[in-house]
Amino acid sequence: MSGHAVADIRNTYGCTFIGLIVSVMLFGITTLQTWIYYWQYGNRDQKALKLFIAVIFLLDALHTTLCIYSVYWYLVLNFGNVEILDTSLWAMGVQVDVNTLIDYMVQLFYARRVYIVGGSIVIPIIIVIFGTASFALGLVFTVKVNTLEFWSRFGSIAWVTNTGLGSAVVADILIALSMCWFLYHKRTGFARTDSVIMTLMTYSIHSGLLTSVLTCAVLISLAVAPSTLYSFMFFFPMSKFYANSLLAM
Known part of the structure; x- marks a missing residue:
């Protein structure tokens, strides 16, 4: 972006519009998943978990x-x-704040799961630290949106977005790897039980990999094309992938 004008709407708000379409589609899936959750588990799960799902939705x-x-x-x-x-x-x-808040809440949920499955507090604490850093820098970004006024000036705070997104990637990878590690060591030797564990391990890898790849896509688009809004094409749907992964669990 040069000056206060956008040279090509196709690589700015054209990209944002594509991100919006994908986001709305994924929100439809989130809505369906939420309805299925309350229909199947509404009478069985704890009130705290049901409230958590409602807040995420x-x-x-x-x-x-x-x-x-x-x-x-x-x-x-x-x-x-x-x-x-x-x-x-x-x-x-x-x-951006709402997006990072959803991501943060889901990461905290998984950090607790890692603690329950593994019994160790160290890795969950590390996950929480990186997740908190990502959320805090998301808040900083919002403040800058109101103070810098123009997108063409946001190159001066690239470290905020890069560090925040990088922290989210680290948290997601730690969640996926630690869940796989602890589940692997929970194997019993019984075919049916081990089959369930392998399914959970596969799901943990896929969900963690998907959110990490999406976050990396935002980072790469910011690095390669900082004067465009390609990043929002990937950032808009990000919270949906976190919500979908939570509800699918």
Whole structure:
């Protein structure tokens, strides 16, 4: 982005629009998963877990709403106003907070699972540290959205996004690897039990790998094309993958 104008809408809000479409589709899956959860487990699980699932769903709904409003504000309400495309809207900053909050809550949930399965407090603490760092830097990003005003100025805080996203990747990889390690050592020698353990290990790898790859895609797009908004094409759907992985568990 040069000055306060966006040179090519295709690699800025065109990418954001694609991210929005994917996000809305995934939110539909989240809605279905939430309904299935309460239908099948609503009378069996603890109230705390049911409340946790409800909060995740409501936050994901809020995040989807903020994404829709942001794209609508840029592409419809300000249609034809080229200069406004470089303006950092408050809703874009808030959706980052909601996104990282969902990620953080799911990471804390998995950190607790790692503690329950493995019995060690060290790895969960490390996961919490990296998850907290990612969430805190997400808050810093939102503050900067309101102070820097223009996307073309955000190169000055690249360390915030890079460190925050990098911390999230570390947390996700630690969750996947530690779950696999502890589950592997829970094998009993009985075919049926071991089959369930192998299924959980495979799921842990896939879910952790998926969120890590998506986060890395955001990092790479920021590094390779910092003057575009390719990063939002991957960042918008990120919270949905965390919510989906939680509900599928």
